Amino acid sequence: MDTIKLNDNNKIPVICYGSNIISYNRDNFFKNIILVIKKILLLKFNELKKDFSICKIIDEMGKNDYSAIDTSRAYGISENIIGHKIRKKREKYFIITKISNYDQYNGNIEWSLKDSLVKLKVNSVDLLLLHWPVPEKFIETWKEMEKLKGKGLCKSIGVCNCNVHHLEEIKKNCSVIPAVNQIECHPLFTQKELRDYCQKNSIQVLAYTSTARMDTRLYKTCLVDIAKKYNKTITQVILRWHIQIGNVPIFNTTNVKRYKSNIDIFDFKLTSEEIEKINNININSRLRYDPDNCDFTKL
Numbered sequence: 001m002d003t004i005k006l007n008d009n010n011k012i013p014v015i016c017y018g019s020n021i022i023s024y025n026r027d028n029f030f031k032n033i034i035l036v037i038k039k040i041l042l043l044k045f046n047e048l049k050k051d052f053s054i055c056k057i058i059d060e061m062g063k064n065d066y067s068a069i070d071t072s073r074a075y076g077i078s079e080n081i082i083g084h085k086i087r088k089k090r091e092k093y094f095i096i097t098k099i100s101n102y103d104q105y106n107g108n109i110e111w112s113l114k115d116s117l118v119k120l121k122v123n124s125v126d127l128l129l130l131h132w133p134v135p136e137k138f139i140e141t142w143k144e145m146e147k148l149k150g151k152g153l154c155k156s157i158g159v160c161n162c163n164v165h166h167l168e169e170i171k172k173n174c175s176v177i178p179a180v181n182q183i184e185c186h187p188l189f190t191q192k193e194l195r196d197y198c199q200k201n202s203i204q205v206l207a208y209t210s211t212a213r214m215d216t217r218l219y220k221t222c223l224v225d226i227a228k229k230y231n232k233t234i235t236q237v238i239l240r241w242h243i244q245i246g247n248v249p250i251f252n253t254t255n256v257k258r259y260k261s262n263i264d265i266f267d268f269k270l271t272s273e274e275i276e277k278i279n280n281i282n283i284n285s286r287l288r289y290d291p292d293n294c295d296f297t298k299l
């Protein structure tokens with residue numbers, strides 16, 4: 001897997017799998033057992049299969065030399081499962097986790113990372129992110145994260161969901177410039193201005209909801225013809241577009257075949273005209289929360 005050098009010289013794989021099992025509780029084993037039993041009794045086997053597809057996908061990732069996986073304290077039992085699955089081959093995974101809003105409100109920044117490390121069964125993560133720029137909190141949180149990097153508990157530190165004004169505030173008040181900014185970005189919402197700012201400031205963009213959750217509107221665009229031309233899927237063309245415009249895309253799937261297909265994008269190259277056409281699909285349609293207008297206590 002190719003890698004990109006971050007502003008602190010650490011390297012991140014060019015594409016990343018996003019793991020998210022929010023229906024399960026990270027700390028309550030018995031509640032989870034009851035949830036599984038309920039799903040069995042209600043014959044929801046497909047749902048259960050999807051919930052635990054992450055196990056098979058992590059095994060699949062282990063067949064590559066180096067793969068990136070994105071998790072968070074807010075993603076239910078995702079950290080626990082990753083820890084269990086990677087414990088014998090840590091060196092094969094670039095692990096990203098995040099400081100949740102709940103922990104920012106409580107001010108438990110070091111405790112929260114240490115708890116994540118226990119769940120992930122590792123001594124350090126490759127990248128620690130601030131999940132949301134919680135007003136009145138995120139600057140203090142960032143300063144704590146700088147200390148955690150100094151202590152070697154995480155190799156790089158970065159942010160999520162920061163707009164230019166949040167990044168400017170960090171630049172003005174703190175010593176470390178974020179290595180990455182993980183933001184919503186896809187053909188329906190390309191965030192050009194923010195991406196340009198990040199590029200100018202050597203902040204790597206990690207694109208989440210990178211396939212726009214395969215929104216039906218994508219099937220009425222130039223992506224259809226471009227995919228036909230290269231004998232690829234629309235998802236593969238979108239992920240390839242991200243890489244060529246300098247993003248590290250993060251995608252989620254509960255299907256191993258789709259995981260394999262989504263990373264099979266290194267045998268073709270979009271032309272600059274095709275890149276421009278995909279850029280022009282943008283209709284500023286945000287599918288997730290707006291960091292300048294959301295209830296941080298609910299995320």
Ligand SMILES: NC(=O)c1ccc[n+]([C@@H]2O[C@H](COP(=O)([O-])OP(=O)(O)OC[C@H]3O[C@@H](n4cnc5c(N)ncnc54)[C@H](OP(=O)(O)O)[C@@H]3O)[C@@H](O)[C@H]2O)c1
Pocket residue numbers: 017018019020070071131160161182207208209210211212213214233235250251252253254255258261262288
């Ligand atoms: N930092 C943040 O605040 C933040 C916020 C949101 C997300 N994220 C990260 O980004 C990751 C991805 O985000 P996301 O789940 O919102 O968006 P996404 O990856 O764009 O969309 C996932 C959806 O796309 C479908 N899909 C994937 N590959 C496909 C294919 N080849 N063909 C058809 N459908 C396909 C999946 O369905 P199937 O399961 O059926 O394949 C799933 O429903 C998350 O897991 C998380 O790690 C971060």
